[in-house]
Amino acid sequence: MEISELVASKVLDVPDFPKPGILFKDLMPLFADGPAFAAAVDAIIAEQGADTFDVVAGMEARGFVIAAAVAYATGKGIVPVRKAGKLPRQTVSATYALEYGEATLEVHADAFLAGERVLVVDDVLATGGTAAATLNLVEQAGGRVSGFSVVLELSFLAGRERLEGRPVHALLTV
Secondary structure, three states, rough: OOOOHHHHHEEEEEEEOOOOOOOOEEEEHHHHHHHHHHHHHHHHHHHHHHHOOOEEEEOOOOOHHHHHHHHHHHOOEEEEEEEEOOOOEEEEEEEEEEOOOEEEEEOOOOOOOOOOOEEEEEEEEEEOOHHHHHHHHHHHHHOOOEEEEEEOOOOOOHHHHOOOOOOOOEEOOO
């Protein structure tokens, strides 16, 4: 079975979550299935190449799960990209627009060595706002984005367009 088919078989559609009219794509069944999750992590590593990055950055919160697995499998470190106010030391931040209002992401100011190659991972690429802010934040903190991988891309929300010129990889695009 190809990785896209495997991922598709593990995605559950949850209607009206987190609010009416939204069809939430739940990846928890993929994470809960050891062999399927391992296959997804292996596919991300195979696509990116373990020698193309020095550290993995995971976006809060489900991106942490994927980043930890990729980092462990490749013997690399992990850097969490958190919502504002969650990190205890000096941070750099990026604020981005949401449908209604703004959100801010942070990373420790010393999270990356100058020019360190960073693979950024998350579960879903939707509108691209969080992804664009994260990629910019990594660079603001001194890292160099070597790749951006997601398990699922919702192409109808055009998030990839906000990341034009960036290396984007999705295991499954719907």
